[in-house]
Amino acid sequence: MNAPTKTPNASGWKPGTPVEGDNAMGGPDTATGNRALMLEEPLLFEIGHSETTGVDFDFAAKLDLAGVEQPSPPTPAPAGRLGDFERSEPIGLVGLTEPETVRHYTRLSRQNYAIDLGLFPLGSCTMKHNPRLNEKVARMPGFADVHPLQPVDTVRGALEVINELAFWLIHLTGMHGVAMSPKAGAHGELCGILCIRAALEARGDARKVILVPESAHGTNPATAAFAGYEIEDIPANSDGRVDLDALKSRLGPDVAGVMITNPSTLGLFERDLKAISDAVHEAGGFVYCDGANFNAIVGKVRPGDLGVDAMHINLHKTFSTPHGGGGPGSGPVVFSEALSPFAPLPYTSRTKDGVVHLVEEEDADSFSKEHFGGRMRHFGRMTAFHGQMGMFTRALSYILSHGADGLRQVAEDAVLNANYILRSLEDVLDAPFAHSGPCMHEALFSDKGFADGLSTLDLAKGLIDEGYHPMTMYFPLVVHGAMLVEPTETESKAALDQFILALRSVAERAKAGDETLKTAPFYAPRRRLDETQAARKPVLAYKDQSAPAGTPVPSEVGAR
Amino acid sequence: MARYFTEEHEWIDVEGDSATVGITDYAQNQLGDIVFVELPEVGSVIDKGKDAAVVESVKAASDVYAPISGEVMESNEALEEDPALVNTSPEETGWFFKMTIGDKSELEGLMDAKAYKSFCDSL
Numbered sequence: 001m002n003a004p005t006k007t008p009n010a011s012g013w014k015p016g017t018p019v020e021g022d023n024a025m026g027g028p029d030t031a032t033g034n035r036a037l038m039l040e041e042p043l044l045f046e047i048g049h050s051e052t053t054g055v056d057f058d059f060a061a062k063l064d065l066a067g068v069e070q071p072s073p074p075t076p077a078p079a080g081r082l083g084d085f086e087r088s089e090p091i092g093l094v095g096l097t098e099p100e101t102v103r104h105y106t107r108l109s110r111q112n113y114a115i116d117l118g119l120f121p122l123g124s125c126t127m128k129h130n131p132r133l134n135e136k137v138a139r140m141p142g143f144a145d146v147h148p149l150q151p152v153d154t155v156r157g158a159l160e161v162i163n164e165l166a167f168w169l170i171h172l173t174g175m176h177g178v179a180m181s182p183k184a185g186a187h188g189e190l191c192g193i194l195c196i197r198a199a200l201e202a203r204g205d206a207r208k209v210i211l212v213p214e215s216a217h218g219t220n221p222a223t224a225a226f227a228g229y230e231i232e233d234i235p236a237n238s239d240g241r242v243d244l245d246a247l248k249s250r251l252g253p254d255v256a257g258v259m260i261t262n263p264s265t266l267g268l269f270e271r272d273l274k275a276i277s278d279a280v281h282e283a284g285g286f287v288y289c290d291g292a293n294f295n296a297i298v299g300k301v302r303p304g305d306l307g308v309d310a311m312h313i314n315l316h317k318t319f320s321t322p323h324g325g326g327g328p329g330s331g332p333v334v335f336s337e338a339l340s341p342f343a344p345l346p347y348t349s350r351t352k353d354g355v356v357h358l359v360e361e362e363d364a365d366s367f368s369k370e371h372f373g374g375r376m377r378h379f380g381r382m383t384a385f386h387g388q389m390g391m392f393t394r395a396l397s398y399i400l401s402h403g404a405d406g407l408r409q410v411a412e413d414a415v416l417n418a419n420y421i422l423r424s425l426e427d428v429l430d431a432p433f434a435h436s437g438p439c440m441h442e443a444l445f446s447d448k449g450f451a452d453g454l455s456t457l458d459l460a461k462g463l464i465d466e467g468y469h470p471m472t473m474y475f476p477l478v479v480h481g482a483m484l485v486e487p488t489e490t491e492s493k494a495a496l497d498q499f500i501l502a503l504r505s506v507a508e509r510a511k512a513g514d515e516t517l518k519t520a521p522f523y524a525p526r527r528r529l530d531e532t533q534a535a536r537k538p539v540l541a542y543k544d545q546s547a548p549a550g551t552p553v554p555s556e557v558g559a560r
Numbered sequence: 561m562a563r564y565f566t567e568e569h570e571w572i573d574v575e576g577d578s579a580t581v582g583i584t585d586y587a588q589n590q591l592g593d594i595v596f597v598e599l600p601e602v603g604s605v606i607d608k609g610k611d612a613a614v615v616e617s618v619k620a621a622s623d624v625y626a627p628i629s630g631e632v633m634e635s636n637e638a639l640e641e642d643p644a645l646v647n648t649s650p651e652e653t654g655w656f657f658k659m660t661i662g663d664k665s666e667l668e669g670l671m672d673a674k675a676y677k678s679f680c681d682s683l
Binding site: 455457473474 | 644
């Protein structure tokens with residue numbers, strides 16, 4: 001595979017941050033510390049103080065905006081109705097004007113990296129492109145202004161959206177039912193595992209063990225443990241896939257189910273999933289599929305055809321709703337026919353007369369008797385209300401605007417882009433599973449071949465200087481110094497080529513033992529931060545000083 | 561005193577009827593800077609090969625497994641204040657916990673220093 005030959009930065013543009021010291025750009029120091037459009041930004045507490053206010057309440061503060069002292073209040077403050085709960089000490093929050101506040105956050109945002117600024121190799125785990133059409137729809141007053149406690153007759157349109165999205169999620173996954181209320185991936189996992197527990201207990205066969213591969217998302221074993229199960233590892237084969245024979249030999253009357261991510265966190269399709277499902281079902285267990293990576297197969301593969309019993313769908317991954325700080329997650333769970341009767345309340349259902357009903361505790365039994373010919377055995381409720389409505393409108397917009405062919409192309413392009421990355425880099429970076437064939441939506445590399453003393457972290461910091469947010473690092477745990485790159489479907493070949501150029505360059509430096517990588521980044525608003533200290537002694541509240549006092553421990557004085 | 565090692569990179573010092581357990585220098589090196597150690601409660605009973613403690617580094621959280629079965633007699637409280645001890649002195653002051661020896665025969669499958677060294681070299 002030939003490396004891209006395009007020259008980077010042909011125009012010779014230079015970023016304006018100092019390389020070292022105050023004056024490294026060659027020009028004179030500035031009085032403010034700012035460098036033209038590169039603005040230094042203090043903390044809110046350093047900008048304002050608690051004696052001022054940006055809001056014109058009567059006597060809220062002693063000084064007005066111009067700093068003129070205000071007369072005393074003409075009447076005493078109303079007698080406290082809070083009794084002992086009344087605040088006895090000042091809260092200490094700074095008072096800022098609206099423009100001061102807006103500028104503060106806008107300035108900070110300029111020091112950040114974002115999906116709207118460039119390729120984000122963390123991929124959909126953190127954010128993929130959020131089509132603006134979704135945002136337009138979500139902001140329509142009929143959707144944006146509804147409240148979950150409004151009378152049902154006033155929110156028929158919202159119920160239609162939930163039901164329509166539910167229909168498409170079932171259709172796209174080839175499943176039988178869906179719970180729309182879980183609020184994110186891990187919440188969806190819990191919903192699915194509780195459903196499995198309810199189904200097993202209903203047949204008087206409560207089991208003890210859930211099997212989870214070592215490459216699983218950490219939330220998988222955490223979920224199973226939280227639901228009261230013991231966790232056992234499933235070994236992997238040399239291709240990074242679940243070892244079918246080892247799994248089969250472990251199955252037995254104590255195994256409640258398996259949790260398998262497909263495509264896996266290694267960016268690989270579990271080719272044996274159907275055989276795994278058949279074996280698990282034969283042993284009386286259930287198959288939970290972590291659907292976090294459904295974006296790689298949407299429109300191509302229906303998990304229902306692979307024997308999956310429950311799978312959460314991260315609307316904020318596959319269906320492009322904002323997250324990673326930009327919005328809440330949403331994790332609807334689709335169910336097989338065997339598990340559907342145990343799904344949580346509430347749910348929506350369209351009856352023959354065309355009306356979409358919201359089914360909650362009060363009428364769940366009568367509704368299912370009338371329309372499904374029997375009582376369902378809902379395990380309970382995951383949330384107070386009906387789910388992340390704002391994400392439902394966005395996800396449905398995404399599904400309907402793409403259509404069946406568009407969604408298929410989402411998966412195809414995501415996989416094509418990842419394979420382009422994989423094959424463009426495998427000659428400089430070790431790709432542990434590249435021999436097993438194409439990857440799915442993620443390309444996985446290890447730190448094998450780096451010079452002594454240089455690590456994945458150093459490469460990642462070098463990538464910051466190249467103008468990219470680093471990829472997922474040190475996950476999955478089964479690969480040494482893992483680097484997991486998910487370019488997503490929206491990147492053009494030109495964008496991928498530039499990223500590949502940057503990553504090839506830092507990879508070559510890591511292999512050649514370029515010591516400057518150890519102190520990268522050089523051009524970010526801040527140089528390398530002490531992540532160890534941030535984890536050991538986190539400063540979580542402003543306390544007038546920049547670091548906690550105390551006797552330094554060996555790691556702080558550099559004993560290592 | 562005899563020191564044994566596990567394939568999961570724990571060491572165990574046996575002295576009479578009790579033993580001290582920690583993670584090896586190889587393990588701390590792989591984990592990177594340790595930021596948090598969760599130790600077993602004194603009096604808890606741990607089973608050979610099962611989770612006994614958790615060690616968290618800047619990269620990841622990992623389980624520490626009990627090399628043998630027994631009861632936890634003491635845990636190293638110094639690690640709570642300064643988890644970096646696991647990096648600076650993994651096989652001495654950075655020990656994790658002391659335990660009783662439930663079944664001496666469980667020590668038989670463990671490696672000595674020489675075997676552990678060649679095990680690490682093979683990784």
